[in-house]
Amino acid sequence: MKETLLEAEERAGSGKSVTRKLRMSGMLPAVLYGMEKKPQMLNVNGRDLTRLLHAGGGENVLVDLVVGKANPEKVLVKEVQHHPVTSKIVHIDFLRIDLTKKVTVMVPVHIVGTAEGVKGGGVLEVVSRELEVSCLPMDIPTHIAVDVTALKINDAIHVADLQLGKLEILTDKARTIVTVQPPTVIKEVAPAAEAVEGAVVEGEAAAEPEVITEKKKEKEEEPEKGKKK
Structure with missing residues (x-):
C-alpha cells in the first residue's frame, strides 16, 4: 500500500451549483x-487527485491528507464517483482510519495466465471482478491475482480456493470467480423443401374433369280443341 500526500481545503457551500463551479475551476x-x-x-485539486490514484495503482489508496494548515491526517480513499458518460471523477470520499484496526474494502480481481481450456476452444468467463476483504490499512493490496492457467473446460475457481495470507475474504466462499465454458456449437438447419405451385408429378397425367351434359326434355302442349255448343 503506497502512501501519498494530498492537500485539501474546507468547503463552505454545498449543492449542485456550488459543485458545478468547483469542477469548472x-x-x-x-x-x-x-x-x-x-x-x-x-x-481537492482534480489533477493532484488523478495523479494520486494512478500512483497508488487503484482506488484503495492510503493518503496523508492535509486540510488547510492542519497536520497531515491518515485517511483512506473510500469511494470515487465517476460521471456515467465521460468517466471523469466527480466526487471522492475519504475515510479516517486507525492503522492498528482493520478496514473493509473492495479489491479488484486480475486474471493471470491463459487457461488450458481456452487453448482447447473453451471460453473464459469472469464472474466476480472484485472481492470484499478485511485487513489492516497497510496490507490493502492493489488487486488480487487469480491464476487460471490450469483450468480446463467446465473447471472453475471459487472464493474458497484462494489463499490470501493476511487478507480475510468476506465475499461468500461459494461464489465463483472465473470459469471456462465449453465452446458454443452452432447447428446448421437444412432449408425446408419449397413447394412448387402447380407442379406435376412425373409419370402421372393430369386428370381431365368429366363433363356430363343433360338434355332437357321438352314437353309439347297440344292445343285444346274448341267445344261445339
Whole structure:
C-alpha cells in the first residue's frame, strides 16, 4: 500500500451549483468522515487527485491528507464517483482510519495466465471482478491475482480456493470467480423443401374433369280443341 500526500481545503457551500463551479475551476468536491468525528466538506485539486490514484495503482489508496494548515491526517480513499458518460471523477470520499484496526474494502480481481481450456476452444468467463476483504490499512493490496492457467473446460475457481495470507475474504466462499465454458456449437438447419405451385408429378397425367351434359326434355302442349255448343 503506497502512501501519498494530498492537500485539501474546507468547503463552505454545498449543492449542485456550488459543485458545478468547483469542477469548472479544476477542483473536485470531497467529504472526510470516520473515527466518530464530524464529517468535513472539502475541495481537492482534480489533477493532484488523478495523479494520486494512478500512483497508488487503484482506488484503495492510503493518503496523508492535509486540510488547510492542519497536520497531515491518515485517511483512506473510500469511494470515487465517476460521471456515467465521460468517466471523469466527480466526487471522492475519504475515510479516517486507525492503522492498528482493520478496514473493509473492495479489491479488484486480475486474471493471470491463459487457461488450458481456452487453448482447447473453451471460453473464459469472469464472474466476480472484485472481492470484499478485511485487513489492516497497510496490507490493502492493489488487486488480487487469480491464476487460471490450469483450468480446463467446465473447471472453475471459487472464493474458497484462494489463499490470501493476511487478507480475510468476506465475499461468500461459494461464489465463483472465473470459469471456462465449453465452446458454443452452432447447428446448421437444412432449408425446408419449397413447394412448387402447380407442379406435376412425373409419370402421372393430369386428370381431365368429366363433363356430363343433360338434355332437357321438352314437353309439347297440344292445343285444346274448341267445344261445339
